[in-house]
Structures are given as C-alpha cells and as structure tokens.
Amino acid sequence: MAKHTHTFPINFTGGIISPGYLLELLEIAGAAQATHIRFGLRQQILIDIPDKNVAAFKSNCGEKQIRFADTPNIISSYPAADIFIHDSWVSEGIYKDVFNLFDYAPALKINICDSQQTFVPLFTGHINWISSSHTHYWHLYLRTPGSQQLFAWPELIYTNNIAAVSKQVETFLSKGDAPEHIYTQVKQASGYISSPRDKEPDLPAFHLPYYEGFNKYNNSYWLGIYRRDEDFPIPFLKEVCTICLETRTGQLYATPWKSLIIKNIDAVHRKLWDYVLGKHGINVRHAANELNWQVEDNCEDGLILKRHIIRYFDTADVRTYGLCFSVRVNRPASLFGTVVIRKQENKHGSKLKYMQRYDILYTADYNANSAQLLLYREGVSKEHLGPYIVSLCKTFYEHHSEANVLQHYVQEQQSLAHLPVAERQVHQCPHCMTIYDETVGDSEQGIAPGTLFADLPANYCCYVCEAEVTEFEAILPIFA
Numbered sequence: 509m510a511k512h513t514h515t516f517p518i519n520f521t522g523g524i525i526s527p528g529y530l531l532e533l534l535e536i537a538g539a540a541q542a543t544h545i546r547f548g549l550r551q552q553i554l555i556d557i558p559d560k561n562v563a564a565f566k567s568n569c570g571e572k573q574i575r576f577a578d579t580p581n582i583i584s585s586y587p588a589a590d591i592f593i594h595d596s597w598v599s600e601g602i603y604k605d606v607f608n609l610f611d612y613a614p615a616l617k618i619n620i621c622d623s624q625q626t627f628v629p630l631f632t633g634h635i636n637w638i639s640s641s642h643t644h645y646w647h648l649y650l651r652t653p654g655s656q657q658l659f660a661w662p663e664l665i666y667t668n669n670i671a672a673v674s675k676q677v678e679t680f681l682s683k684g685d686a687p688e689h690i691y692t693q694v695k696q697a698s699g700y701i702s703s704p705r706d707k708e709p710d711l712p713a714f715h716l717p718y719y720e721g722f723n724k725y726n727n728s729y730w731l732g733i734y735r736r737d738e739d740f741p742i743p744f745l746k747e748v749c750t751i752c753l754e755t756r757t758g759q760l761y762a763t764p765w766k767s768l769i770i771k772n773i774d775a776v777h778r779k780l781w782d783y784v785l786g787k788h789g790i791n792v793r794h795a796a797n798e799l800n801w802q803v804e805d806n807c808e809d810g811l812i813l814k815r816h817i818i819r820y821f822d823t824a825d826v827r828t829y830g831l832c833f834s835v836r837v838n839r840p841a842s843l844f845g846t847v848v849i850r851k852q853e854n855k856h857g858s859k860l861k862y863m864q865r866y867d868i869l870y871t872a873d874y875n876a877n878s879a880q881l882l883l884y885r886e887g888v889s890k891e892h893l894g895p896y897i898v899s900l901c902k903t904f905y906e907h908h909s910e911a912n913v914l915q916h917y918v919q920e921q922q923s924l925a926h927l928p929v930a931e932r933q934v935h936q937c938p939h940c941m942t943i944y945d946e947t948v949g950d951s952e953q954g955i956a957p958g959t960l961f962a963d964l965p966a967n968y969c970c971y972v973c974e975a976e977v978t979e980f981e982a983i984l985p986i987f988a
Contacts, residue, residue, distance in 0.1 A: 513556040515806060519577040521607045522584035522620065523551035525760040527752035532572050534746050540565040544739040548805045550581040550617065551762040579613045585621040585628040587761035587769050591730050592717045594965040597643045598622045602667060609671035616653065616678050617842065620670070623709045627717055628764050629844035630877055631658060634681060635674050638709050640664050645703045650677065650687045656879035659687030666701035673700050714846065714876035715830050716800045717954065719767060721792040722778065724974055725967040729773040731781060734794060738766050738811065744788040751780050765799065797821045800832040802844050810835040813849065813890070820894025826901055832876055846876045847900060849893060865889060868896055874904050935961050935980040937970040944980060
C-alpha cells in the first residue's frame, strides 16, 4: 500500500530538546492529524504528516520559526552526562559552549563525544570529536563519506576551535580531498590551538547501559523511555512536556537508540510520571536484548527483521550483554553495531520475501568501534538468522572467556593473604547482603575491577535493592 504521508526531520543539536519548543511542535503536528513522532539515529525528531495537511503544517511551523532539517544533526554524548559518565572534565556547560560556536549548519555528520562513555557511538560521523585525557583538548577522527576508513588528526585540538576546524575540514572533505591533505591545508590556513597527540584515546570496552525506566542518581531520578515500534504518541509526549514545564525540568534528551531521557526528576514529582506512563500504557521495562539494536530511520523492513530475531532470542534465552546489533537494509556506511545483519542485493529481481538473503558480519575482535567487518555467514534466509546469530553470541563469550578471570581472581586474593585484615575488607549492603569487592568491581554498572570503594561515584547504589553507597558497611571477606 502506498504511503500517503511526508516525513519531516527536525534537528536538535546534541540531542537537547526544549520542552516548550517541543510542545509547540506537537500542537502543530497534532492539528495536522499526525498521531506520533519518532526519534532518529542522530538524535533528531521525525514526524509523518498526511499529504493533504503538508501545506498547512509547513505554514504553521514557519509562523513559530520551527525549521525542518536538510542537513545531518550534530550528535553528542550530552544525554549520558552525569548518569552514564562520571568524573569527566566534559561538563554539560562545555557541550553547550561547543554547540554555540557553530555558526553554520554542517552538511556532514559531526559527533562530539566523551571518550569515557559507550552510550553514544564515537565514529559514526564524518567528523568525530572525542575528548582526550587533557582538559579542553580533543582527538579528531575523519571519515570520508561512503568510506569506513578513519584518519586520526595528528594533534589534539582545543575546545574553542572545534566549530571553526569542523567548518574548514568539511569544506575539503566535501571536495573529496584525502584526509592527509586536509590536515596540511587546515594547519596552514588556521590558527587553531593544539597540543601534541601523545597517544590513542583510552576507550572503555563497549557495554550498553540499561537506558530505560526510573533510575536513581544523586538526589533525584532519571527516566528512560523506549518504544518497540519507535512510535511515541503525541498525546503522551504533550503531557510529558507539560510535566517538565510545571516542574521546571528544562531539557529532554534524544538518544542514538531512538529513545528519550528525562533527568532531574525530583522524588516528589515521580507520581506525576507514574500517572502519565500508566495513563498511556507506556512500558518502561523491556528486556535488555531488545534495547541494544540500531535500525535505519524510516525502515519498516528493518524493524520487522529486528522483531523476528528478538523473538528467537527470547526462545533461546540468550545473553547479549556487551554486544549491539545493527540491521542494514540500505547499507548505510555508519550504522553502529558489533553484529551486523546486512540485506543482500536482489540479483534475480524477485520480489518474493522468502527469496531474500542476508549476510551476518561482526566487527574485528568484537570491538564495537572497529570499522573492519568480518563475514560470519553469507546468504542466510530470514528463518535461519536467529540460530546463526545466537551461535555468534556464544562465540563472543567464548572469546572473552579465554582469559581465566576466576583463576586470576583467586590468585590475586592469595597474594593478598599476607596483608593486614583492614586492607582486605569488602563492603556489604546491610539490606540485601550484596557484596561490593574492589578487586571485582561491578560490571553491570560500569565499575571496573580495581575501583576502590572510596572512589565509587556518589550516585552508586546496590544493584539489587538500590541502597545508597553510604549505607554499605565494611566487613571481612569470606576468604580472610
């Protein structure tokens, strides 16, 4: 059946959305008989307007100075700040300062990300800025459109020069110049502030934080909302905006996982959110296996394929922690994923669905940020995708189990046996008896092995009962 709607993209730089601005947009979209909006992979909004109402929608948006996007959105890890990123020099204020420096609409994809997070893809842009360990200095990686090859800029670049350098780089990249030549030309023409690039960024191993539901941090909550069909009902979002305006919650955040995050929810206001979620029947506790996917924007075939594979995941009761998946129907060069399901070109011209075949690929060393894809299975039918991908997941865990972590842990404890008891204490939650052991850390919450109890972030809590870190008590470990 022919589609009788027109899709309008609207960019929100860095994924930051003003509730008041969004409410105006939703009012206009609702009046044009739109029923829902969607979020895109680049933290933008997509609205489907019936063809008969397009002219009125454009006119009303023009009156409110709402602009439609004709260029890619600048994406950032701003939505992850404070909730998935701790102790970083890249504060919310720095993100905003950088965004304000852009006096033009970039025609190429720009990513601005903290190196300490794994929530927002780092290298899916053409111009990729990644924070360094040196305050206010950034790594820059270029990717020529249509290519997966990355070029590392030989210097670190100062925060205040990000926009100006991006503009110059874009000019040369758009002409098809080689990245090595772009560096030479920009270096000669620009007076940007730089610092020696002494090493590669120290990127954490990929894991996708659970970005859904109510989660406590500091003295408040944040709420993540994901929709299986990617559709966010307009009446629901209008009430979301109303709550934000009434409770002085100044920002909403779009994520690259096509979800929405609301931060700084006061405990006394949680009942308002519970009411609205319940009123509209919004589920905020989907399985983690369903959240770690990226599907192209405006791609129903990709969503159907995703649902098909997830149903098999549920049947097989498979673990996918540490992996993410992408479905590439139209073969975009920059879709993020450790495991890639790629639709083959139809060489025979058949329109029969059962004739369609797919390739299964994975990134080198299972590194989600790697541009190198390795073939796992070729020419797979839809019905056989689930079993093959589950097998690949098991291979991933076998690969990561080659180093005997348990044996290493036991040996480490034995080496500590001579230490005074006080130096060998662990910490226990007094409510559910969960143990925090510094030598193990807490991988489920992104806490690396070797993290001292005193160095845990202030918003750390028991992953079982959510007791605050200040309630934990020091005890003797069993092995003492």
